[in-house]
Amino acid sequence: MNRKKRSFNFILGTVLLALTLIPALIGLVWTPYDPESMDVANKLAHVSIRHIYGCDNFGRDVFSRIMSGSGITLLIAIGTVACGSIIGTIIGAFTGYFGGMVDTAIMRINDVALAFPSILLALVIISLMGSGKYQVMFALGIAFIPSYARIVRGEYKRIKNLDYVKSAKLAGAGDLRIMFVHILPNTKAVLLSSVMIGFNNAILAEAGLSFLGIGVQPPDASLGRMLSEAQAYLFTNPGYAMFPGITIVMIILGFSLLSKEIG
Amino acid sequence: MKYVAKKVIGAIITLLVVSLLVFLAFAIIPGDPALSRLGTNATESALAAMRERMGLNKPIPVRYLLWLAGIFKGDLGTSYAYEMPVTALIADKMPITITLMIYSLILMLIISVPLGVYASYKEKTAIDRAIQIINQIIMALPPFFSGILITLVFGVGLKFFVPGGFVSIGVNPVRFFKFMFFPALAIALPKSAMILNLLYTSLNGEKKKDYVRTAYSRGNTSNAVFFGHMLKNASMPAITFIGMALADIVAGSIIIEQVFGIPGLGRILLTSIQNRDYPVVLAVIMLIALMVVVTNLAVDVIYKIVDPRIE
């Protein structure tokens, strides 16, 4: 592969993520304005020095809201991926390694779940549990389990037939030791790249749910929710929709460039 | 033929499993629909009567079987909120959503396949790099944001269509299709980028295969190797992915209907979720599952036609 192009991807990805994630991290403790305080005088104010991204229909500072909103979005994404990948890995490891009837049954259900768009699965779960940031995290986490389970299962099914696993068996390693000491480290490459992709999907799914009004609930800010509120003001203040949208694009582009580097 | 029969049976089992899981999920959630219908002041006898009318007094397995039998008779239950048959409620919404899906599928293929093939054909040239860069950015667009951008550019800026100005096909078919082009594009754009990328990667992977070398050794032109040998081999992963993309198109259409103000299945699904109108939610989910399963079935059959190695 071309060295120069690789490092270009890497630098661009890092810059994009730095530009979005650092404000999000700062936003957890400090924002220029209170993201929830309304100010009628500044209603739909355009870009200015005081409000660098302008203000929304309640006069709230868009930049501050993006800072705190992307923080919430990222937290949900981390929770979702952690839940999906850990439970998915455990299910995939056991079913892939042992095979048999249980494997067939679980994978049948898994196929059904996979045929469903994850956002729809999340919709069902949310309609059962109500909306809110923890519900979104839980719903997406469950919706993401099948894809990880399938990937990890495929890896286990492939690796368990390799000679080094047989060799570990002869060396007296038990099933659990083989599964988690011998095989797991070798799924790292596949798992890592699917975690990166999963992270992007989680951000998209959360933003989608919040955009539909059933994700993160006010007063919490969320990039998706901001976009859906901004939609009504496309004529008067297009910037209000552009900034949160561009922030999402930057995060996703950054992650996918970096995951190309790792994968 | 045996292969197709096996896949059809598999699809039916899948649908049954979905119906069971979804029905169970909605049947066991806490809360009494009769109570929420009549309010907390309702008498116990009124509640019991209401439960009987809503069919809630029977045990869950019986309710499931009745519901399932109803589906086969074309009866999807009665909406709590609108007090009318679910079938009537969604009958005119379905064609709109299906049009949107097929429209975006066609757009997706028209955009992605020629560009993916072209970029791989011109690998390592300036035009290839340009396509890659634009593609990367489009791939990162969430569908609702691409919808907003399209509204902003084509609706607000260029005035090609009136944002929110949905016209039903019965009123004016020409304006209907003209309007639907833009939401379909909003769904298709990010998906096209992904398929383009996949087709491009798999074509470039094929270039390194042994049979390509063999084809060259027989005196084939580069074009003959590319179009005669590689394209069919490279299309197989792309077909699988198009199958997966169809599920995403379904999800995308729910969101995009919201952006463009289209009164389709997505809209009614969302309102029903907010109203806790479970019969409608159940029906819409089953419909979406049906669409996903049928398209996946079609993908499996196409795959079998393209790849002789499938048993």
Place this chain on the structure above:
Amino acid sequence: MEKLLHVEDLNIEFHDHLIPETVVYDFDLDMEPGEIVGLVGESGSGKSMSALAIAGLLSRHDMKKRGTITFNGRDILNCPRNQLRDLQGDEICIIFQEPLTSLDPVKKIGWQVEEALRIHTKLTPAERKAKALKALEDVELNDVERVYDSYPHELSGGMRQRVMIAAATIGNPMLLIADEPTTALDVTVQGQIVKLLKKINKEKNTAILFISHDLSLVSRLCDRVMVMKSGYVVESGSIKDIFENPKEEYTKKLIASIPSYDPEAGKEAEDDVILDVKDVCVSFDKKINGKNTNVKVLKNVSLKINKGEVIGLVGESGCGKSTLAKAIVGLQPIDSGSIEQHEKYPQMVFQDPYGSLNPSKKIGFILEEPLKNLTDVTEEERHKKAKEMICLVGLSEEYLERYPAELSGGQRQRVCIAQALMLGPKLLIADEPVSALDVTIQAEVLKLMQKLHEELGLSILFISHDLRVVGKMCDRVLVMKDGVIVEQGIKSDIYDDPKHEYTVSLLESAGLLKKN
């Protein structure tokens, strides 16, 4: 006579790294029409690169070629692509090592065999089909109509390679380049392919450039041979000269590395049984044409190994020899019969050194694994034992800190042997331990096993498809076919006076059959 092929001062360089890497230096070759020339060397010696350059198939942008290649009066090196295409598939044809991947998986055999005709002639489809069927018959395929309508995955490896040869020779080329055409095939099939190439050469007067890592195979087919090492042609001459009077050190080493049957070594060991396999049967459920069929892989197999004995188990792929090895070490459950052995935890060395070491673990970890799981020796003792063992197999202690990816194939196989010996067994089961290695490395690993056998009094069950290797290593030989041991005995009896016809055909394919 007019020269068919003239190559002079061919140099090939790669430019994909910062420093250009030369893979072929000053390559010279002359070929007459109808001549068979062998090109021998180990992996990475540049032999395939030279062949591809002659076939006009090296056109990567990051590669530079210098020198001259003249074929039949035409300059191949500086020829524009469209003129080169007129030659390719018509006058120069090439077949490759792996016939499965070299055929287009989604195109029918007939279509692929006819391809050269479609490109270079104006024959009608019916004429093309007639020619293709004839070509398939010429490569001794049966039921050619059915083969014509098959897909590559529906044929066996040997049949696929015949198809490749049919496709290459359909236009009666003047030069056929065969790049390791038999390496991926079974021994008996190998012999058949070599015979077939000889026949084509005789009947059609096609010149053949035969590329192989196997000097003994080359010696059976070619008139002349060239030996290559790391990009250079180190020696060339007639087969007789090279074998009887090699001048270069490397050629001598290569010839010495050819395992040769050594009748002296075959002796009967004392009667002290450490492995007793009795009437073992194994069967699998296998999918054949979409139906689950119970396939008997081992049918009443019995064998005994005495202390200090080296036993060879010979057979072709799919005959059940690996299944037997797995059954002995307990990786494969058996249907009936019994396996009694001295070892509580039998160990085994696998064929592919690239698959048998866990890529995410250091060598030290891999070596200590059996001690950690199966004994209660202290950590300190484990380290000590690992150090001892890595030195015993001829590597230094530093290797304990390395990952498998940093080791060569031969070194990896040494590590595998070391791991199998960590528990101090009396019996080692080795399943094709040297098949994936280059000849000179192969010789070194065999030497190591011989040394371990002598120094530790180790018994070895040596499983191989290669009668030469077995003939060098073992005392007793068992011949296996379709899950049955068809013949067994002292090595000299088997090699000098084979009773079973299958043993005869194996020996014949390996060129070891004594002609009475």
